[in-house]
Amino acid sequence: MTQTLETTHETTRIAPRIAPRIVPRLAPRFAPRIAPHLVTLIGIFLLPAIWIATKEFLHVSDRYLPSPISVLRACMEIEPNVALHTLYTAVRLILGFLAGIAAGVTLGICINKWTLLSKLLRPALDAMRSVPAIAIVPFFLLWFGFSETGRILLVVCGIAFNIAVATQQALSEMPEKHRVLFRSFGISPASMTWTYTIPRIMETLLPTVRFSLATAFGVVIASELLGSQMGLGYLMQTARSTFAMQVIFLATILLGLLNAILDKIVTHFWTRAVYWR
Amino acid sequence: MTATAAPTTEVTIDATALTIDATALTIAATGLTIAATGLTIEGLSYSYKGLHVFAQFILASDHKTVVLRGPSGCGKTTLLKLLSGNLEPTSFVSMPSTAGSCLVLQEDSLFPWLTGTENIRHVTKIAPSEFENHPMYGLISSFVNRKACQMSYGQRRMVELFRAILFKPKYLYLDEPFNFLDGAKAKSVVPFLQGEFMEDTTLVMSNHHHDDPSLLSGASVFEFDGEFPITSLRGTK
Numbered sequence: 066m067t068q069t070l071e072t073t074h075e076t077t078r079i080a081p082r083i084a085p086r087i088v089p090r091l092a093p094r095f096a097p098r099i100a101p102h103l104v105t106l107i108g109i110f111l112l113p114a115i116w117i118a119t120k121e122f123l124h125v126s127d128r129y130l131p132s133p134i135s136v137l138r139a140c141m142e143i144e145p146n147v148a149l150h151t152l153y154t155a156v157r158l159i160l161g162f163l164a165g166i167a168a169g170v171t172l173g174i175c176i177n178k179w180t181l182l183s184k185l186l187r188p189a190l191d192a193m194r195s196v197p198a199i200a201i202v203p204f205f206l207l208w209f210g211f212s213e214t215g216r217i218l219l220v221v222c223g224i225a226f227n228i229a230v231a232t233q234q235a236l237s238e239m240p241e242k243h244r245v246l247f248r249s250f251g252i253s254p255a256s257m258t259w260t261y262t263i264p265r266i267m268e269t270l271l272p273t274v275r276f277s278l279a280t281a282f283g284v285v286i287a288s289e290l291l292g293s294q295m296g297l298g299y300l301m302q303t304a305r306s307t308f309a310m311q312v313i314f315l316a317t318i319l320l321g322l323l324n325a326i327l328d329k330i331v332t333h334f335w336t337r338a339v340y341w342r
Numbered sequence: 343m344t345a346t347a348a349p350t351t352e353v354t355i356d357a358t359a360l361t362i363d364a365t366a367l368t369i370a371a372t373g374l375t376i377a378a379t380g381l382t383i384e385g386l387s388y389s390y391k392g393l394h395v396f397a398q399f400i401l402a403s404d405h406k407t408v409v410l411r412g413p414s415g416c417g418k419t420t421l422l423k424l425l426s427g428n429l430e431p432t433s434f435v436s437m438p439s440t441a442g443s444c445l446v447l448q449e450d451s452l453f454p455w456l457t458g459t460e461n462i463r464h465v466t467k468i469a470p471s472e473f474e475n476h477p478m479y480g481l482i483s484s485f486v487n488r489k490a491c492q493m494s495y496g497q498r499r500m501v502e503l504f505r506a507i508l509f510k511p512k513y514l515y516l517d518e519p520f521n522f523l524d525g526a527k528a529k530s531v532v533p534f535l536q537g538e539f540m541e542d543t544t545l546v547m548s549n550h551h552h553d554d555p556s557l558l559s560g561a562s563v564f565e566f567d568g569e570f571p572i573t574s575l576r577g578t579k
Contacts, residue, residue, distance in 0.1 A: 241449075242447050242449045242450070242451040243451065245423075245426075245451065246465065248426075248427065248428060248445075249426065249445050249446070249506075249511070250444065250465045250466060252465060252467070257464055260453070260456060261464075264455040339455075340491070341454035341455050341489065341490075341491035342454075
């Protein structure tokens with residue numbers, strides 16, 4: 066340990082003198098570009114590697130941990146195709162998610178604009194957003210049956226209230242420089258919906274939106290678990306009753322992939338949209 | 343029928359006459375306000391988190407340009423915020439009206455997602471066709487159509503100053519307006535801050551450019567010494 070510390074210290078001390086000469090030799094030019102991707106690649110394969118290693122060396126029974134091969138086989142065997150199930154889940158999720166953001170932002174803007182409305186709705190809003198979305202699934206099943214409308218509306222309700230509160234908070238916590246500006250020029254922020262309010266919300270809402278995406282996943286799966294004929298949630302539900310652990314694994318993996326992809330897409334486009342930050 | 347119509351007409355004529363009178367009165371009142379330029383503060387007290395910043399503070403100047411000088415944290419910005427109504431004084435006897443006052447902070451307040459032109463148009467509600475002929479427009483025309491986030495600090499400051507000058511407030515408060523501007527740029531703005539473009543405006547600004555007399559022509563200068571509470575300022579002119 067002492068040795069390592071000393072070496073590090075020594076390296077740091079002499080580094081400025083020799084670094085320009087030895088770095089190109091030690092690390093090829095492409096290394097800085099390749100290295101981060103390599104780490105990500107290792108990260109992606111880390112979990113499957115642990116899975117295979119556990120299965121291989123600890124000999125865990127298929128009942129608790131299915132083999133990767135059986136999961137891949139399940140991928141081919143499920144009827145209708147697993148891709149179709151994934152598509153159903155993805156479409157429900159994306160529609161509900163987009164509608165939920167639109168509804169939440171609109172509600173948030175309205176609450177911020179009209180104090181009376183805020184006073185009127187705030188208690189109900191606070192109560193609604195604390196109710197777990199999964200807990201309102203039975204209501205939606207009774208109101209809308211097994212219809213797609215019900216499932217999408219469930220996602221909307223699951224995320225809209227939190228987005229509304231975050232929107233209202235973003236707008237009420239106006240930076241001092243903007244407050245001074247509006248006062249100085251005698252204008253109201255409410256008169257600049259597209260030129261102030263929306264961009265201001267956009268630049269503060271990304272964390273809530275990403276969190277809402279994860280919530281939306283939970284809600285859409287819960288709705289599929291409780292009443293559906295298609296979707297990854299439905300697949301999990303039927304697999305549970307037939308003890309098909311490999312199908313549950315497959316659905317979980319696909320869900321994880323879908324979440325990762327959608328989160329990347331949302332973050333990518335959102336960051337592009339707020340190009341000024 | 344004819345008999346009832348006649349008195350109604352008479353009443354209408356009377357009302358018109360009254361309206362004209364009221365307009366005349368308003369014009370007279372505006373005229374009086376314009377005549378009263380300068381800055382008078384009396385008995386201003388303000389505390390912030392237990393610190394008495396101003397105590398029975400007095401300041402009087404009949405100049406149209408007032409410059410506040412002093413080290414950082416001496417209360418210049420606080421005074422500008424109090425004068426513009428962005429901070430509430432604990433008490434005061436006499437202060438300029440906060441209505442019609444415009445404060446431009448040191449911190450850039452252009453919306454980065456809008457172009458310079460949009461920033462001017464949406465905030466002042468003045469159409470580009472009206473301000474493109476302004477003599478100062480030439481100083482910003484080369485970059486005003488860029489998004490604010492693509493401008494340098496200096497360019498953004500120029501747009502902000504142009505916007506404030508265009509707005510012609512009764513009191514214009516500028517907090518370190520020449521920050522981010524080089525000497526030549528600062529000098530090019532000065533004629534627009536003073537003189538014919540701002541005839542009806544009293545300009546109050548904080549400034550740490552001690553060494554540039556051209557920025558201060560015809561101004562009364564007040565020095566902050568950094569001691570609290572502030573009761574009065576040393577006038578150097």
